[in-house]
Every structure is written in C-alpha cells, then in structure tokens.
Amino acid sequence: MAAANVGQIDYTQPGPIDQSVLTLQANHRSEAIWNGQDPGSLKCRVRTEEFSDREPMVDDRVIDIIKALGLEGLLRTPGRGIDHGLITALVERWRQETHTFHMPHGEVTITLQDVEVLLGLPVDGEVITGSTQKEWENVCEEFLGFRPVNNQRKELHGQRILIQRLLEAIANPFPPNATEDQLHKYA
Numbered sequence: 190m191a192a193a194n195v196g197q198i199d200y201t202q203p204g205p206i207d208q209s210v211l212t213l214q215a216n217h218r219s220e221a222i223w224n225g226q227d228p229g230s231l232k233c234r235v236r237t238e239e240f241s242d243r244e245p246m247v248d249d250r251v252i253d254i255i256k257a258l259g260l261e262g263l264l265r266t267p268g269r270g271i272d273h274g275l276i277t278a279l280v281e282r283w284r285q286e287t288h289t290f291h292m293p294h295g296e297v298t299i300t301l302q303d304v305e306v307l308l309g310l311p312v313d314g315e316v317i318t319g320s321t322q323k324e325w326e327n328v329c330e331e332f333l334g335f336r337p338v339n340n341q342r343k344e345l346h347g348q349r350i351l352i353q354r355l356l357e358a359i360a361n362p363f364p365p366n367a368t369e370d371q372l373h374k375y376a
Contacts, residue, residue, distance in 0.1 A: 212286055232276040250367075262309020321348065333358065334374035348374045349360040 214220055221228045243325055255261055282290040289296040301312040330336040335358045337344035337351070344354040363371055 205364060210286065211284060211291075213284075217284075222281060230273050231280060233271050233273055233276050250360075250372050251376045258376075259311040304348065332374065 208214075211217070218228060252261075252264070255264060279290065282292060284291050287296065289298045304310060305312045325345055326336050326339075329345070329350060333355070337354055339345055341353060342354070344351045359375060363375055368374070
C-alpha cells in the first residue's frame with residue numbers, strides 16, 4: 190500500500206491520503222498539529238518514584254527463577270527512563286481506528302518481535318490462555334503470597350493490583366532458609 194502511494198505523498202501536508210479512513214480525526218491530537226498549532230509535549234505517568242529507591246534484586250535464587258522463566262528483561266525494565274518527546278510523537282501518529290501508527294511512508298504497528306527486542310521478553314512458544322472469571326484476591330494469595338484488601342486504598346481493581354501494595358509485600362526480604370514455594374512467589 191505504501192509503495193503504491195509513494196508518488197501521491199505530499200510531505201508538506203501531514204494528513205492522510207484518504208480522509209475517510211480516520212473517522213476520529215476531529216478529536217485527535219494531530220488535528221491541532223495539522224492546523225498549525227503546537228499542543229506541546231505530553232506528560233506521561235511514570236512509576237520511577239516507586240522503583241527508584243528500591244534495591245536491585247541480588248538474591249541469586251530468585252534471579253535464577255526469573256532467568257529460567259525467560260523474564261530477565263523485566264529486571265531492567267523499572268529503571269528505564271521515558272522519552273516524553275518520543276511518546277508524544279508516537280501518540281500523535283497512533284490511530285485508534287486502525288490500531289496502527291500513520292507515518293509518512295505508510296502504516297506500521299508494534300509486533301511481538303518488537304516487544305521481545307525492547308523488553309528482552311520471549312515471545313516464542315505456547316500461548317497462555319485461561320478463564321479470567323476468578324476471585325483475584327485468591328489468585329494473588331496463591332501466586333504472590335499475600336491477599337490484597339479492598340479498603341479505602343483499593344489495592345485491587347479487577348485484575349490489576351496497586352503497585353504500591355505489591356512493593357510493600359516484597360519490601361521485607363525473605364529468610365535465607367526460604368522454601369522453594371516462597372522463592373517462586375517472591376520472584
């Protein structure tokens with residue numbers, strides 16, 4: 190598609206070649222840009238404060254479990270900085286209608302291979318599927334070793350756990366004689 194449109198691309202006009210494709214354009218951030226306005230850089234929510242004062246994982250038993258699962262890339266993820274300008278540029282190009290980025294040379298999207306390269310996570314192998322109709326407090330207790338409480342703080346929102354609660358749960362180091370089950374839950 191992009192190759193077929195190469196002769197049609199007018200690089201001075203940032204909009205799409207076919208205006209009928211982007212039905213949500215009037216409410217999109219790029220509309221202001223196309224009209225010569227600068228809405229400025231986006232402010233992204235980040236979790237660096239929660240993770241910045243945490244000591245890096247040093248227990249080899251836990252690191253070995255994380256490596257065996259192929260999730261070693263996650264050990265480095267919390268410390269990565271966010272480039273607000275890059276995120277802003279990507280948001281301006283992202284189209285909800287097509288779930289792709291509209292670039293001057295055509296449409297592109299993020300693939301599982303991109304995730305593998307950026308986060309160091311494996312994407313090969315069997316898929317993990319299952320029911321999501323669960324009591325998530327029980328799931329947390331079984332897999333993480335603690336039961337979130339839905340009090341004023343709302344530690345659990347559906348399937349999402351409050352990150353501060355998760356960090357509190359692992360704040361205390363486990364004993365040197367921890368069981369294999371305790372190590373896996375901590376990992």
